[in-house]
Amino acid sequence: VSDERPLIAPRDEVASMEGYFSPQLDVSVRLNANEAPEPPPPGFVAALASEINDVALNRYPDRVAVELRRAIGELHCVDVDHVYAANGSNEVIQSLLLAYGGPGRTAVVFEPTYALHSHIPRITGTAVLAGERDKDYLVSPEEVDRVLAEAARTDPNEPAVVFLCSPNNPTGRVESFDLIEHVLELAPGLVIVDEAYGQFAPRSALELSSAHRNLVVVRTFSKTWSLAALRLGYAIADPEVVDALFSVSLPYHLDALKQAAGRIALGYVDDMHDRVRRLVAERERLITELGARFVDVVPSQANYILFRVPGRGAHDVWETLVGQSVIVRDLSTFADLDDFLRVTVGTASENDLFLAALDVVLAES
Numbered sequence: 491v492s493d494e495r496p497l498i499a500p501r502d503e504v505a506s507m508e509g510y511f512s513p514q515l516d517v518s519v520r521l522n523a524n525e526a527p528e529p530p531p532p533g534f535v536a537a538l539a540s541e542i543n544d545v546a547l548n549r550y551p552d553r554v555a556v557e558l559r560r561a562i563g564e565l566h567c568v569d570v571d572h573v574y575a576a577n578g579s580n581e582v583i584q585s586l587l588l589a590y591g592g593p594g595r596t597a598v599v600f601e602p603t604y605a606l607h608s609h610i611p612r613i614t615g616t617a618v619l620a621g622e623r624d625k626d627y628l629v630s631p632e633e634v635d636r637v638l639a640e641a642a643r644t645d646p647n648e649p650a651v652v653f654l655c656s657p658n659n660p661t662g663r664v665e666s667f668d669l670i671e672h673v674l675e676l677a678p679g680l681v682i683v684d685e686a687y688g689q690f691a692p693r694s695a696l697e698l699s700s701a702h703r704n705l706v707v708v709r710t711f712s713k714t715w716s717l718a719a720l721r722l723g724y725a726i727a728d729p730e731v732v733d734a735l736f737s738v739s740l741p742y743h744l745d746a747l748k749q750a751a752g753r754i755a756l757g758y759v760d761d762m763h764d765r766v767r768r769l770v771a772e773r774e775r776l777i778t779e780l781g782a783r784f785v786d787v788v789p790s791q792a793n794y795i796l797f798r799v800p801g802r803g804a805h806d807v808w809e810t811l812v813g814q815s816v817i818v819r820d821l822s823t824f825a826d827l828d829d830f831l832r833v834t835v836g837t838a839s840e841n842d843l844f845l846a847a848l849d850v851v852l853a854e855s
């Protein structure tokens with residue numbers, strides 16, 4: 491290249507950040523990304539293959555994905571104008587922050603929680619104010635009061651956005667309805683309840699949507715629907731919010747195959763709930779097995795478990811497991827999760843391989 495002038499730097503907040511990468515290693519047992527261990531049912535794959543014949547590939551897809559959104563609405567008993575869909579729930583959250591965040595606005599999170607809840611605000615120029623979970627990794631009403639008061643100090647309309655995550659990633663704890671209602675009543679802006687793992691919880695915050703216009707519930711096809719490769723997620727929100735989300739969406743952001751795949755997947759809701767039941771049984775078995783090995787375990791209501799091997803560093807445990815072709819999530823980057831790791835619940839045989847690999851770690855200790 492003959493032009494040797496330095497390239498322009500990205501915006502300051504982007505220049506100082508790293509993208510979000512979860513390691514994708516070529517190992518036999520992948521228990522690091524909370525994916526479903528089972529594929530979607532064969533009937534779904536066959537129906538999708540035959541649908542491809544009907545897709546007009548030379549034409550742009552439906553800009554507002556009305557059939558897919560209507561099907562999602564039917565699942566949750568809401569009209570289509572309450573539903574927004576995008577390429578994964580991360581993109582849904584990005585659209586929410588593009589519309590409601592930005593310079594001069596603040597998003598509140600309660601750590602430790604899903605890293606993208608602060609990463610996405612930052613890339614959209616939104617300030618992040620972090621509260622702390624209590625010793626049981628739950629959000630307390632006192633902490634909500636403290637953090638919301640702090641955000642409102644300079645502007646009573648702030649924070650523009652509050653994130654809750656239930657079940658919370660990476661801790662697996664479910665927030666009480668009282669707590670969610672408390673936040674909805676107090677928050678001047680939107681309350682985004684991330685229910686990526688909502689099918690594992692006894693209740694959904696959606697029960698509160700008729701009473702609270704500021705509630706946005708975000709869900710995904712990546713976990714319980716066994717469709718992480720599809721990249722599809724959605725929000726259920728007030729129609730005014732859905733309109734704002736369409737204002738910031740790129741035209742035709744959801745491709746035609748994805749729209750069809752999501753709609754077809756919703757015909758297999760019973761299979762999805764069966765998979766959830768199998769995962770819950772495996773989760774409980776894993777918790778018992780970990781307890782029997784004197785490993786510290788945080789009770790989980792999701793498809794992953796936070797655990798710690800007493801006396802061993804998280805990264806050291808992670809490396810020994812990877813050495814045996816088992817990958818879990820190393821949480822060393824979370825300041826408040828000293829030496830914890832997170833294991834996704836896999837199939838029975840994957841979980842056995844994980845336990846066998848963990849026995850090797852313990853034998854070294």
Ligand SMILES: Cc1ncc(COP(=O)(O)O)c(C=O)c1O
Nearest residue numbers: 578579580604659686710712723
């Ligand atoms: C709490 C939470 N929200 C959102 C996501 C992102 O999911 P998606 O694949 O729909 O972008 C994840 C993925 O791990 C998650 O744990």
